[in-house]
Amino acid sequence: MTGRSFKESLTGWTGFPQLDSRFEPRLTRAAGNSVRKLLVDVEPRTPGRFDLEVLYQRMRLEWHRNHSLEGVHSRDLRQLAWVLFYPPEQDSTRWLGAIPGVVRQYGRWLVRRRRTRSLLVLLHEFLRIYPTDLPTFKEIRLLLRRALKAGDSAPPPSMRKWVQRCPDFRLLEADLGGRFIADLLEQPASPEQVLEEAGLATGLVRSGFLKSGIRIALRKRTTRSGAPPEAWLQKLLALLECEGGLRFDERAVRVEIANGLLGPFIDRAAPAETKEVLQSFFLKHFRDPRLPSGKHGWAGVPEDTRRVVIRWLVERVLDQFFMLLKETAYDHHWRYREAFWRAFLDEDLIDDIWFALGSRAESMLWKMSDDPEVLETTAELYGAQSDQSVLLMRMPGITIAEWSHNGSCHLWLDGAVGAPKLYEREYSAYALRRPYPYPDVPDAHSQRHDGSQHGKWQDQIARWLRENTGIVVHRKKYIPPRLQGNQRSGRSGQYRYRRS
Template sequence: MTHTRNAMGRLRAGIALVPRAFVPPPKTPSQRLVEMLQATDLDRRPPTDQAMEALRRRLHAFYTGRDKAPPTRRELRDAAWLLWNGAPQGAEIPGLMAAVVEAASASPRRSRSLIEAWLRDFVPGSATVRAGGGSIRTLLAYGRDPLLDHWRQAQTAFAMFDADAGPARIGAALLTGPQRVEEVLAATGLDDAFRASGGYMRAILRGMLGVMPKVLRGGAAHVGLERAFAVLAPDGELRFGQELRGEVGRGLLAAWLDGGRPPAPTLREPVRDFLLRHLGDPRTRAPMWTPVGEAATALMRQWLARASLAAFFDLIAEHALDHQWRYRQAFWSAYLERGAIEDAWLALGSRVHSSAKTVSDLAGAFGRLEGGGVDSNQSVLLMRIGPLVLCEWSHNGKLRAWPAEWKNAPALYRSSYSRDDLTGKGLPFPSNPATGSRGSDDGSGLAHNGSDRGLWQGSAAELLARRAGFRITPAEWTPR
């Protein structure tokens, strides 16, 4: 018993030393960040579509006097998610938005839900969205919740919740601002995947694309283009892919649709490659380019024709022992610089075809030349100039031309061609007394004779002047 009494005494003494209230250790920054993220996730959990429509009907009935039971706190919390969508929009139901904003003023979580819903359902030019932005600015001005500090700072720096000015200011900061793109997105909360897929981000991108022509004509075009790519396609995926592809194409090409100075290769090639990667080749994926519009698509085709000609010249230099080729290159380059070549497509012999797979500028857009009577090193360049299709062969092949509507005119963009596909009877080539060219009147094509004297060139130039309306001079087609 003595031992038991002594043990009990020691236990009571130990208990007396334990503090009456446990004080937990202070939270680490990481723990606070996790709590903030968890709270944010809760703020962006809208009801299901079915529950949303039921709530819309219920609130519409109350605010129009057909239901006497006032909305509950939970209903007002969830109502933020139907303010700017559906029919009728919650913000169009008299009294509902005021009630939601009043409830949000007493609850930081409801304020955050209101902000998330506004960013998700943002539509430029909407009167109700503009009013909602004004209410959010008031909540931020008078609220004290620390989790709203990020939004207060975004409002101060970018007028983010001004529905008219905010998207434009953020777009300008993304394109031309001193901060890195990643910093601007983080400062506005738009680095978050949920917000980056909403209407507010969509409005920013559309505004950016609207001013891209001005940026690309300016002195900092290269920097602006690099920043635009980082915004438009983070991680290699185009934002709002199918929805905005027309605006992306027009925005990146419109700077050169007014007949002004063409872009330098250092601008043209990145734009071309970006559009090929995200919209595809308009020659083989025409439906993807329908939203871009005819003018911008035609410009892209010309850029691709330039790439095809350049690749053709390079491949010929590698595979064709043709001392006259420099004259052909000079001749067709002159038409290219005039903007006469609307489209071009290559058909390559088997050996050249294998080499072309490594030519990045072609992006895999070329056909195969195969069958009897074709040398593995031979290549064909098909071009569209005005109403004509022209076929230029490497080695000793003749130049041929057809009106595009003729049944035996070769079609561009095919994956394979035989010799018969490319040697059908075509137009005669007229003589050209000014250059001494006799032409070829039997429709079997024009041999490349007298290159150094401009003989075949004069006849081909005369055909293109008469049939396509493009006239160039010997000074333009003579190699330099």
Template sequence: MSSTDISEIDVSFKLHLPTFSARSESTAKAEKIIKKYGSIVPNVPENIEHIIQKAKEYFSSSNAEKLTEKELRAVAFESLSRDEGDRFFFNLLKAVDEAKSRRVFSALFSSYIMNFNKHDERIAQAAKLLKKHQKTLSKSWVRRLENFDLLAFKTIETSLAKKIMEEGNDHSVFDRAGLTGAFSASRLVQSSLIELANQVAKRIKGGNTDALYDFLKIVCVGDKIKQHAGAAAMIASLKPFIDSSPPVHLKGLLQKVFIGSFSDPRITLNQWPEIPAHLGGTNLRTSCIGLIKKWLNFEAIELFFKVIAEHAPDEQFEPRRNLWKSYFDQEFVVDAHIILGQSAALTAKRLKRTDDAAHGLIWGNLSGANPDQSVLLMQIGDLTVAEWSHNGKFRAWDPDSPKKPRFYRNSYSASELRLGSNKIRNKNGSYGDGIVHLGDWVPRAKAYVNQATGIRLSRKIR
């Protein structure tokens, strides 16, 4: 079945539809097409590979079968989403130029928007050809291009970003530019939002955190980031704080928004957006996600000691707190998860309701132990560490230990947080299954972590 080109449908088409007691089949089809493809995005035929091969033969031999308009349109739309070589693309543009077909120009224009990259020479060539035949496009696009020159490939991202910032609304700007429907997920939309994000990030670096609130109003619907704005949100909202720390209230807001949009990064990373390679790629993505995890780890450690303060205050409280916060402050804590007995969990629930800094907290439930007890499970380097409250021991497991506890489970038994832990030399020279919090236990714990991981704290801990 041939694809349907609705580029000639006026913008106000749906407003002028007559009222039917039962919708006509044609009306339903038109609305379905508008919803699925936007304005002029064509359908890719199932035999596209055959058509591409036919195009290669046609471009390389004067005796080959000529492409039909429908086939040329399909190749034009596919051209910028795949790399068939410079010669193929040059011949395609020549064929498009000679065809003088509005449908073919529209397909190339769609490909230009969907695959936009101002650093791609093919985009520059496509823009030049489309500029030459701009008046051949549909009337609606001719009108839009008079206000938003989408074919000015070097500056269009900046122009759209500036307009969005001025109006505080990306939807209205993209709507007037024609970047709706299928085009709302185009690379032109995404790269324009990333340009906006870069501008916002510069303002934040200059101390203007209010710019971030304005940005979040633009890219969020409720408390969730719009699907096509994920990379831009990371660049504007997280990148500026990789080497600094935002105010507490802003940190809480960012945690809520990003976890609500892309899930808790301690549980899964699959839903977190990718960042384009030229903007930092995997390394920047990892750093941004690591920042959220760092904030969450801090909350976990803070909550552990707040719970201890209410359920097990003793003379070893401050030494424990100082020791493990020092490992966190020097960025040696990779993961941190708290596991709470029944009474301790009730305290955690209350703190989560009343403490703004505890919004993103999760914990596991502890069974087989005193209801007041709690455990702080940490990964320091490659070492898994369990710090027990009350008179529980400091315990550790090597990375290859089959008995090491797994992080971020919903429930744990006390036995699995004790059994199989490493043997550690006691002060008297014998070996035990952990370190008791008595006497000079802090230097021995530090020495053990250093021996097991090579990690050495840079300042003295009392």
């Protein structure tokens, strides 16, 4: 007797002691693994790198000696599928699978011997690598189709799934995965569910077969105009992502993603919902194309395609700027400036935007935005009032610095001395208040915001832009009726600026 009560014994119990290895249920475990293989897809266990290298060298030497597989040990033939596309990082012309004789003789052996495991390994490796540029690609694809059809009328359960899947999901057809992806994007089921049913969710989530089909879908999307259906786009974006990143994070695929999804909007506006979804996707996986952090993601993407996202970012940054001004600037200042510059944005005349914030304005933006990286696209403004901000804009041939309040608008033509550069991390208020070091320099201009209600400063800036850059925006657009007071009549032009 231990002297403890039954309740104390129960509450102090920590479980049965660890059993000796002799008592482990090995047969039960083995039976469970066998059942698991029948019910779920299990990725074939790849041999170690050393074993693969030894097998590859042995098979290559045997072929160069005899040009035949007749004398190869059956154990090596059972493992040959692992090294047909080996080593993957080297030139594919050195692969055993690039030799037509090897493929033909191995195919005959597979069909004759009906080696289920060897056939499944070959199918798995073929879909994983999917070497479409291999001269024997078509022959291997047809070999697999014949081998799957040549089996028994009642194939083993592990084979039965693939005998059904290959024709149902067109895994071995000549369309290179294009039809599979097209069907996936049209089905009501989620991409994850379709991949699971097709057997591509275990060891093949980043397979060459999927990559080939996705690239075909993106190329077809490039040739179409207008926005894709929302459900189709959401499924494609879900398919492009995997484990928090891009499924295929390669330069060539990135370029095709950008061209396929952004190309249709180079010359036309995107619907608001489509723009929001795509902008979020590209900022997450490609980053801001204007910043050093986006250099890798946008490498190789054509400039006109990059400009689509930059144009969207310009709209977003301008919205953020004027949203911030509502909290930090004087109402009778910012509402006229917002109307004026938004007219140029609506005419697609603003190429890029960057803004510098005083300390209070920066803190306010952080609180207002739900984007944790919002301050990455802003700069620090020192030497100014804490609630002041400066909007820096690039338009064709000119750089502009517009103050939130208590500051003039300054304009520098390209090449002007002292013109600020965008994307700096900090700016001096003094530098942004002086458009040129000496007075009466013709390639720069300063404009006080006098007579907002009458359109005085707006007309003067519009006239200076027209005379020095050829940029023209109709007066009714930059002074909308809701802001018109007792304005003097006059026009600053009727035709918008057209890029050369």
